[in-house]
Amino acid sequence: xxxxxxxxxxxxxxxxxxxxxxxxxxxxxxxxxxxxxxxxxxxxxxxxxxxxxxxxxxxxxxxxxxxxxxxxxxxxxxxxxxxxxxxxxxxxxxxxxxxxxxxxxxxxxxxxxxxxxxxxxxxxxxxxxxxxxxxxxxxxxxxxxxxxxxxxxxxxxxxxxxxxxxxxxxxxxxxxxxxxxxxxxxxxxxxxxxxxxxxxxxxxxxxxxxxxxxxxxxxxxxxxxxxxxxxxxxxxxxxxxxxxxxxxxxxxxxxxxxxxxxxxxxxxxxxxxxxxxxxxxxxxxxxxxxxxxxxxxxxxxxxxxxxxxxxxxxxxxxxxxxxxxxx
Numbered sequence: 001x002x003x004x005x006x007x008x009x010x011x012x013x014x015x016x017x018x019x020x021x022x023x024x025x026x027x028x029x030x031x032x033x034x035x036x037x038x039x040x041x042x043x044x045x046x047x048x049x050x051x052x053x054x055x056x057x058x059x060x061x062x063x064x065x066x067x068x069x070x071x072x073x074x075x076x077x078x079x080x081x082x083x084x085x086x087x088x089x090x091x092x093x094x095x096x097x098x099x100x101x102x103x104x105x106x107x108x109x110x111x112x113x114x115x116x117x118x119x120x121x122x123x124x125x126x127x128x129x130x131x132x133x134x135x136x137x138x139x140x141x142x143x144x145x146x147x148x149x150x151x152x153x154x155x156x157x158x159x160x161x162x163x164x165x166x167x168x169x170x171x172x173x174x175x176x177x178x179x180x181x182x183x184x185x186x187x188x189x190x191x192x193x194x195x196x197x198x199x200x201x202x203x204x205x206x207x208x209x210x211x212x213x214x215x216x217x218x219x220x221x222x223x224x225x226x227x228x229x230x231x232x233x234x235x236x237x238x239x240x241x242x243x244x245x246x247x248x249x250x251x252x253x254x255x256x257x258x259x260x261x262x263x264x265x266x267x268x269x270x271x272x273x274x275x276x277x278x279x280x281x282x283x284x285x286x287x288x289x290x291x292x293x294x295x296x297x298x299x300x301x302x303x304x305x306x307x308x309x310x311x312x313x314x315x316x317x318x319x320x321x322x323x324x325x326x327x
Contacts, residue, residue: 003027008117009305010065014054017306020068027119030080034121037096041140041299042116043071044321045173049309068305069116071143072096073136074326077119085124093139093284094127096120116305118325128280134288141173141294141320146283147275149177152228152250153185155279156269161186163225166217166242168235170206171197173297173320174252177283178228179204180292190224192217197318200295218242226250240264295319 006027009020030036048068050056073093076086086092130139152174153159165182169175170191182189183205191206194213201209210217216238223244229236232253237260239249245265249256252271261268275283286292297319300308305323312321 006118007302008067009069009302011052011068012065014052014057014064017049017052017310019052020306020309022303022305025117028121030078030083030121032081033083033123033125034080035083035086035124035127036077036079037072037074037092037120037122037127038077039072039074039096039118039120039325040136040327041073042069042096042302042323042325043140043144044300044305044308044312044323045070045144046312046315047144049313052309067117067120068309069120069323070095071140072120072325073130073139083124086127086129091130091136092122092127093130093136093142094122094280095143096122096126116302116323116325118302128277128284131281131285131288134284137296137299137322138287138294139284140322141177141296142280142283142287145173145320146177146181146287146292146294147280148174148252148271149181149228150279150283151273151275152252152271153178153181153226155273155275156250156271157226157228157248159185159187159226162188164188164190164223165226165228166190166192166221166224166239167206167228168192168217168239169230170201170204170209171318172230174230175201175228176204176295176319177292179206181283181286184286184291190217190221194316200318204293228252229256240266240268297321299324301325 005024008025010023076090165187167178170179171193189206190208191201192210192212193201195211198209218238221242227239227249230252243266247266249268255270256268299322302325
């Protein structure tokens with residue numbers, strides 16, 4: 001393959017996993033304020049398959065075809081004019097995101113700002129250098145995983161040492177970090193998980209783990225300060241009753257009902273704030289220092305991106321799903 005070319009996943013139409021095809025496209029060139037990243041690992045998140053299925057067109061309208069993927073780790077391959085924040089060879093993680101656009105030679109730069117490709121463009125203000133001791137695989141779990149947990153607990157949830165937090169889906173890509181970060185903060189941590197994940201969540205440091213397949217959490221949990229809800233629907237409604245007056249519910253999947261929150265005397269928030277650069281640096285260092293650990297469910301090659309999204313859609317994983325692109 002020519003150095004001017006690269007392999008990427010293209011989605012030509014909305015639909016099932018088989019609409020994702022590995023194709024050869026032009027390698028992009030960074031413009032001012034951008035860098036070209038050689039992608040080592042791309043992060044698979046639920047939003048990837050929701051977009052591919054065409055379920056969120058009102059929120060994320062796309063022009064087909066597009067390259068999926070939002071977050072990745074890799075190495076700076078080249079820099080755009082005037083870029084001083086990074087140099088070639090720097091190891092980075094962060095958001096690889098830009099406009100979805102019609103594919104064509106004139107529009108390759110816009111198309112190639114997504115992570116399911118061998119190379120991708122990224123704005124310099126969305127990348128963070130890897131600290132010593134942080135692997136590419138672990139770094140790929142930070143965005144939409146550890147950073148989401150940080151925001152839910154501390155930015156939105158205002159969690160303090162000595163408080164009690166209930167974390168739903170505690171074995172998931174966000175939940176695993178929420179449990180560990182809450183314990184690091186000095187909180188009392190309660191998690192919900194399936195039978196097969198009970199021991200795993202305990203190993204993360206949870207003080208109490210509830211098997212949601214056998215026990216209704218509202219029967220055994222009362223008066224918590226914070227609920228982090230990565231499930232929504234009925235779980236959200238049931239969670240309101242376990243919060244103490246003045247407690248906080250942070251919803252990760254959908255805006256919570258303000259009317260129901262008011263009835264229960266609690267504050268309900270939708271986790272929409274962005275992490276700060278300092279937040280990302282802190283989380284990365286905590287993982288590099290082994291203060292918290294990243295659990296990776298599975299790693300697929302780029303050619304099996306369809307299978308990776310299919311596994312994500314099953315919603316029964318433990319930790320994060322990744323694509324291995326360059327090694």
